Amino acid sequence: MLVLGIETSCDETAAAIVKDGREVLSNIVYSQVEIHNQFGGVVPEIASRKHVEKISYVADMALKEANIEIDKIDAIAATYGPGLVGSLLVGLSFAKALSYAKKIPFVAINHIEGHIYANFITYPDLKPPLIVLVVSGGHTNLIILEDFDRYEVVGKTRDDAAGEAFDKVARYLGLGYPGGPAIDKAAKRGDEQKYKYPSADVDEYNFSFSGLKSAVINHVHVLQQRGEEFRIEDIAASFQKAVVDTLVEKTVKLSLETNIKKIAIAGGVAANSKLREELSKKCMQHHIQLYVPDFKYCTDNAAMIASAGYFKLIKGHTSSYNTNAVPYISLVSKKE
Ligand code: ATP
Ligand code: MG
Ligand code: FE
Numbered sequence: 001m002l003v004l005g006i007e008t009s010c011d012e013t014a015a016a017i018v019k020d021g022r023e024v025l026s027n028i029v030y031s032q033v034e035i036h037n038q039f040g041g042v043v044p045e046i047a048s049r050k051h052v053e054k055i056s057y058v059a060d061m062a063l064k065e066a067n068i069e070i071d072k073i074d075a076i077a078a079t080y081g082p083g084l085v086g087s088l089l090v091g092l093s094f095a096k097a098l099s100y101a102k103k104i105p106f107v108a109i110n111h112i113e114g115h116i117y118a119n120f121i122t123y124p125d126l127k128p129p130l131i132v133l134v135v136s137g138g139h140t141n142l143i144i145l146e147d148f149d150r151y152e153v154v155g156k157t158r159d160d161a162a163g164e165a166f167d168k169v170a171r172y173l174g175l176g177y178p179g180g181p182a183i184d185k186a187a188k189r190g191d192e193q194k195y196k197y198p199s200a201d202v203d204e205y206n207f208s209f210s211g212l213k214s215a216v217i218n219h220v221h222v223l224q225q226r227g228e229e230f231r232i233e234d235i236a237a238s239f240q241k242a243v244v245d246t247l248v249e250k251t252v253k254l255s256l257e258t259n260i261k262k263i264a265i266a267g268g269v270a271a272n273s274k275l276r277e278e279l280s281k282k283c284m285q286h287h288i289q290l291y292v293p294d295f296k297y298c299t300d301n302a303a304m305i306a307s308a309g310y311f312k313l314i315k316g317h318t319s320s321y322n323t324n325a326v327p328y329i330s331l332v333s334k335k336e
Pocket of ligand 3: 111115136137267268299300
């Protein structure tokens with residue numbers, strides 16, 4: 001089954017063709033990051049206008065690169081939320097219009113669920129049950145994926161998402177946008193033991209990154225006011241350690257408690273080298289199998305959306321043309 005995926009939830013205009021949910025025939029991502037970089041974050045109005053300009057071209061490129069005619073496509077999957085409403089509407093309307101004109105089934109995808117499917121692309125034989133740590137720009141969730149399209153949400157952040165904390169700290173340190181990759185890079189040259197920041201741990205399997213973020217920002221502020229010398233690299237490394245320690249500890253704990261010895265990570269922060277390294281160490285110690293998606297499928301892309309679409313379609317799900325864009329959706333447990 002060939003699925004055309006469309007993703008425009010934030011500042012990437014993306015289209016991809018995926019065969020049987022696992023095999024990527026094309027994956028086109030037009031990133032607007034250079035445009036938004038000068039503003040220090042995504043400007044919603046500019047993002048949606050850019051999507052309008054690029055979406056047809058990007059979808060065309062996806063078909064051309066896969067060498068597939070639109071009439072050979074079995075279904076179109078598009079993100080309906082969460083994300084910026086103006087951005088979501090562009091991809092969603094494009095997908096619905098194309099579906100209607102070409103009489104191809106349409107399926108609407110939750111972007112956060114989409115991030116999880118990056119793992120099924122990278123590992124063609126991977127199957128649930130699986131523990132998944134979703135760490136993206138706007139979301140942090142610890143879930144038990146019981147089956148495709150069926151999961152229990154066990155933990156979440158009480159405030160900021162992990163990626164958001166990376167972005168905000170980076171912005172304060174003058175490292176630019178997006179902040180995650182910049183902190184990751186700076187931290188490699190820093191001493192992570194230099195400063196001890198508060199943990200992101202709250203009760204049970206939940207997280208809190210807001211206090212940690214504020215502590216780092218206040219600390220830098222105090223250092224600056226006192227005129228004390230400090231290295232941004234040490235701040236970045238110490239902050240990153242605090243984030244990663246809690247993410248790793250809770251994820252491994254859930255795996256051991258449920259005896260599901262398979263962990264996957266998803267979302268943009270899954271690209272973080274320290275998270276990959278520490279999780280990999282802990283998983284080895286405890287004989288847990290770790291799955292880490294390819295970098296290009298961690299951040300926003302349409303291949304993951306097409307893959308999520310496939311696994312819905314084979315269960316008989318399609319979506320109505322009434323489907324609207326939904327800017328805020330938190331991940332809640334999903335039973336069939
Ligand atoms: P959401 O998926 O929650 O709607 P989003 O789509 O903006 O949000 P993603 O595309 O999943 O988020 O990921 C972007 C986030 O990942 C940003 O916060 C970015 O800083 C972070 N990120 C990317 N690479 C890294 C890295 N190497 N280390 C840490 N964070 C990273
Ligand atoms: Mg982005
Ligand atoms: Fe995302």
